[in-house]
Amino acid sequence: MQNQNSKFHRNYKAFTRRMREFRLMAHGAMSTDHPIMAHIIPIRRCNLSCAYCNEYDDYSKPVPVDVMERRINKLADLGTSILTLSGGEPLLHPELDDIIAIMRRRNFLAGMITNGYLLTAERVQRLNRAGLDHLQISIDNVMPDEVSKKSLKVLDKKLQILADYADFHVNINSVVGGGIHNPDDALVVGRRALELGFSATVGIIHDGDGQLKPLGDRERAVYHEMKALENRHFARLNYFQDTIAAGEPNLTWKCRAGARYMYICEDGLVHYCSQQRGYPGTPLEQYTVADIKREYHTEKPCAPYCTVSCVHYVSYFDFWRGPQNLKSGMPDAPTTEPLVKIQSAK
Numbered sequence: 001m002q003n004q005n006s007k008f009h010r011n012y013k014a015f016t017r018r019m020r021e022f023r024l025m026a027h028g029a030m031s032t033d034h035p036i037m038a039h040i041i042p043i044r045r046c047n048l049s050c051a052y053c054n055e056y057d058d059y060s061k062p063v064p065v066d067v068m069e070r071r072i073n074k075l076a077d078l079g080t081s082i083l084t085l086s087g088g089e090p091l092l093h094p095e096l097d098d099i100i101a102i103m104r105r106r107n108f109l110a111g112m113i114t115n116g117y118l119l120t121a122e123r124v125q126r127l128n129r130a131g132l133d134h135l136q137i138s139i140d141n142v143m144p145d146e147v148s149k150k151s152l153k154v155l156d157k158k159l160q161i162l163a164d165y166a167d168f169h170v171n172i173n174s175v176v177g178g179g180i181h182n183p184d185d186a187l188v189v190g191r192r193a194l195e196l197g198f199s200a201t202v203g204i205i206h207d208g209d210g211q212l213k214p215l216g217d218r219e220r221a222v223y224h225e226m227k228a229l230e231n232r233h234f235a236r237l238n239y240f241q242d243t244i245a246a247g248e249p250n251l252t253w254k255c256r257a258g259a260r261y262m263y264i265c266e267d268g269l270v271h272y273c274s275q276q277r278g279y280p281g282t283p284l285e286q287y288t289v290a291d292i293k294r295e296y297h298t299e300k301p302c303a304p305y306c307t308v309s310c311v312h313y314v315s316y317f318d319f320w321r322g323p324q325n326l327k328s329g330m331p332d333a334p335t336t337e338p339l340v341k342i343q344s345a346k
Contacts, residue, residue: 013167017109017133024081024109028317032260032296033289034079036314039086039113039274040264042068042099046089048115050140050148052205055274056088063266065095069102071268074284076106078292080262084111084134084310086274088266091118097130104131111135115150119158124165135166138173138203142185152189163196170198174226176219177205183222190229202226204244204307220245249304253315254324258295261314262287272300272330273308279330299324301332 028036042063046056075083083103090096090112103110111134112127127135139155140148162170172193174186186202193200202223204215215223223245243250257263257272258280264270268284270291271277282291296318306312 010167014169017169020109020133025317027079028081028260028314032318032322033292035075035262035292036080036260036317037082037084037310038075038080038262038264039084039310040068040071040075041087041266042085042090042093042096044088044266045092046087046115047092047117048089048149050150051146052148055086060088060266062093062095065098065102067268068099071264071284072099072102072106072108074287075262075264076108078287078289081109082111083108084113086113089115089118091123097126100127100130100132109133113138116155116158119161121161121165124161128165128167132168134169134171135162136171136173138175139189140175140180140185141182142188145181147180152185152192156192159192159196159198163198171201172198173201173203175203175205176223176226177215180205183216183219186222186226187229190226194229200226200229201309203309215245215247244305244307250306251304253303253312253319254322255300255303255306255311256296256315256318257300257311258298259292260296260318261311273311275308276300276302276330279328294326296322297324298326298328300328301330 024036028034044055044057044060045062046053046058049056049058072083085096085099091114093099100110100112110132112132113136116137116139137155137159138150139152140150142152144151144154159172172189174189174193176183176186180186190200190202204223227242255272257276258270261273262270263273263277264284265277269277270280270282270284270287272279272295280291280295300306
């Protein structure tokens, strides 16, 4: 009976969450003068040091919860629908549950990206009580190596804890490219995620500017096999990666970073994304609808070879409208180098 009650509770939570998602998606599509999604950093420090990552340090203090609350309220006032905690490692923040509760009080769809190392049954239950909606873990390999310690061997017990206790949606993201030694590990990770009842996605590791790294033949084959495994969800709209996996530029999409998507660093500055920190670099407290409208119409030179999935997902809302006729202050990104690398790797 307890298992039946638990299953009913989870199904009810999933249904209500899905209804909120649909409402927020409709709100996002209605107009273009507000953000749809923002990533916000409560702490830059991380307990790991993955070789490909440029988004962490080993010393930063957590952002005070009152400062986080002001930033969350500002994003809510701008009309943002989805707010995701990232890092660093968000679970290192001692008042993380309070931050999530603040997000939910402001009616955000509350998400978090974590490496999963600090999850315990008690910690997952606290996240349930705080009101977390979505959690994502990226698992890079089956066995840990010098590139990444985010391995299935280390994290499988954490995944089982999530399967037993999490009321929130869990997505496991496997990766190809970027020095990952065995591309087939992505398939092992994806199948294990589905076996535990989670959703599974595959990502392409980018370089330090969020740009495409060359994929080999087997990496591209694994990518397509993983795509066949992915189950449907609003974040599975990742057909843009098909072009990237083939080493071709995406010339038809319009990057809406700084407008529909924003990245808020630990210092409270608005950036296009985690890989383009410094642009526009405006304090969030000073950000206005005029800034959103400007960035909505600003073309980003890094867009054709961008692999930053969350920016692509959000930009789907506006691919059919709003021409971009302003130029960003960013330096021009290479237009042929990634494609040349891929062709020479065949």
